[in-house]
Amino acid sequence: MKKSKPFWAFVILAAVVYGVVQFFTVSGLLNIYYSNLIITISINIILAVSLHLVIGITGQFSIGHAGFLAVGAYISAIATMKFELPFVLAIVIGGVVAALAGLIVGIPTLRLRGDYLAIATLGFAEIIRIMLFNIDYVGGAAGMQVTHFTTWTTTFVCLFITILVISNFTNSRHGRACISIRENEIAADAMGINTTFYKVAAFAIGSFFAGVAGALYSHNFYIIQPGNFGFLKSFDILIFVVLGGLGSLSGSVISAILLTIISAFLQQYPETRMIIYSLVLVIVMLYRPQGLLGTREITDLFKWKPAKGGH
Amino acid sequence: MDWLQQLINGISLGSIYALIALGYTMVYGIIKLINFAHGDVFMVGAFIGFYAITGWGLGFFPALIISMAFCAVFGVLIERIAYKRLRNATRIAALITAIGMSLLIEYGMIFIRGAQPEAYPDDVVPNKAISLFGVQINSQSLFILLTSIVLMIILQFIVHRTKMGKAMRAVSLDMDAARLMGINVDKTISFTFAIGSALAGAAGVVFGVYYTKIEPLMGVIPGLKAFVAAVLGGIGSIPGAMVGGIILGVVEAIVSAAGFSLWRDAAAFIILILILILKPSGIFGKNTKEKV
């Protein structure tokens, strides 16, 4: 099979990453700060890759991704805290409800042109946040207590599934349909592609994984508050995708890793962090709008051009 | 008769939204960019007005004019530094840049002067209850309303009666054709930013006088709501921005008066989603379809 070589490379790489982190954690060489950082990085990668599908692949500009993160975080927290469901089930429920939210927002708004969609998603995320503020059942502004359930293993499994599903989707006729919408929506339509269907599908899949990330996120802290899911959170996710290269999955992964580490170092100086982030964003847009990798993948850099035939 | 005061409050708040929305709508009309940094120009305007009043001891009108002038220059700088290069870039690149500029201004402001709020003195404009048709009305609201109306009349005059206004309308209809007809497109776009930013600056001062408290992140929510107002009125349409702003202000006043003040901020976004579903072109907007 043609695609099987990169696939096995990915599986081996994933197994190595998992094994190394697990070894260091179990042997106690990795202190709690660093193992937490690794979990945060993984959650951010899930968020970055899920938004990458919407913006990078399908070309739909969503800036309300934190809204779906919030839905997943709160719904899964309700599932474990109020209904005492197992965590794994709560993750799935968080993802499914976030995907439903994605459908509700996506179906009416995805027929709009790019900038309207941006505003609509932003408005949706704000509505979610205001709702959470005003619902006493989930603690209102004070937030909601959540038990710490997130472990490296659950996080890793979610991360692995996210990347696998999104890259499988992308490398299929369905993914090509999404890319064709990004490239030229009118031509995609004229080639027989149901553009609304694929935009909504990509949006719902992206929302699903944002919800999964939300479940991991809420059970990684001891408390969640509506304030954690404001516009700045959406912006953080957006910058992963944009810096990595719109259309590059590995680019989103790399920039999520790097930026999470940089953020951790700048934690004491939140204003400086925001100034650096926004400056970098503007400068990248002005001088390298395609981002770090453009639409290429990191694996392309190691490929030499085959003389003839398949690869 | 409390409802009349509520209505006036709503209209006053709405007129602030309208002043900000005008900048959004003019800039969108001319370069098709949602200038996210516009709400932050409003914030900067509020601070300039504050320093002019408390630092230099100026009155309301001199402070208003200084703030407007400063913001006009500031807006042009933003356009020249960040947006000008992006005229031929993708929509996404332009939007991301605008978001980046917005955050840069907000956190730059925090970096310069800290995040603590300031309070406008409450005696900048006369603040007493006047009796109108037997109803008690706050003079401040009326004052603000009048200021906004005068500014909008001036804007109408500029857009419809001056050469620059004609150039603005021409560029927003067809940039290439306008260029061929000898219109200096760069100058016209800068002028549009100057006017829009000046109005945002004025809105900042008016907001400060009316609500007293100002802080570096104050522009975010009014900025977004003003954008909603612009979409509601039909983006690109100047009367649309005015009407949209007033409607939004009144709706918020009604929501608050009905006892749902915590949900007030959600109202704007629900209106936005509804308008996008029902009539994306807005009240005064024209339906346009991409050319095939």
Add this chain to the structure above:
Amino acid sequence: MALLEVKNAGIQFGGLKAVSGFNMELRQGELVGLIGPNGAGKTTSFNLLTGVYVPTEGEIIFNGKRLNGLPPYKVTQSGISRTFQNIRLFSELSVLDNVKVAYHSLAKNSILSSIFRLPSHFSEEKNMENKALEFLKIFNLDNLKDEKAKNLPYGQQRRLEIARALAAGPKLLLLDEPAAGMNPQETHELMELIAFIRKQFDLTILLIEHDMNLVMGICERIYVLDHGQLIAAGTPEEIRTNPKVIEAYLGEEVTSEHA
């Protein structure tokens, strides 16, 4: 029975009649030209036929089915595909993938089968790739299959667009100025190619073209539009001598001299 039947179709944009009273009948296997001066409404008629615009009057019947109001992707799926006057390729996709996208609606495997990499995913992808390569071979583009579409020279981009339209499996192919910007040599090759694919795939073709010699040489029948109205229809000889057509074109020349 006619393959395509257009009865009195027209469209208004806010009071302005862009096209009105448009009648057309295409029989299976015909090669028909649509000509007219600039701004006559040729591309607008294409947009009506392909569902980009919904006609405000009249009817469009294709293969016995009413097309009015169908979105473009459904029109394509029912058997009409097109190219664009200003090339609209998927520029970041490879040449091969451009063609595969068009084959998309003929494949059947679900999203889930692709996510879980079920056998149906692999068989459909393989099938798609083989079909796409066949089309590229016909258009002599198979050696460029891994190149990004945006890196092709202009003439090859035009051909790729036709290959892509063909891959969507149409019965009726609409070509919007396929030879625009090509030199005489390229134009000649293209015309032979069009004649070839028409036979090979049993196609009906409607083409918009500016080059009069070309249209007269290749088309069996010609429709002439002017100011959104159909002013003539017939064989190339009839069109050549039709006074209305001569006037429409001469009129244009006269005004363009003054402009």
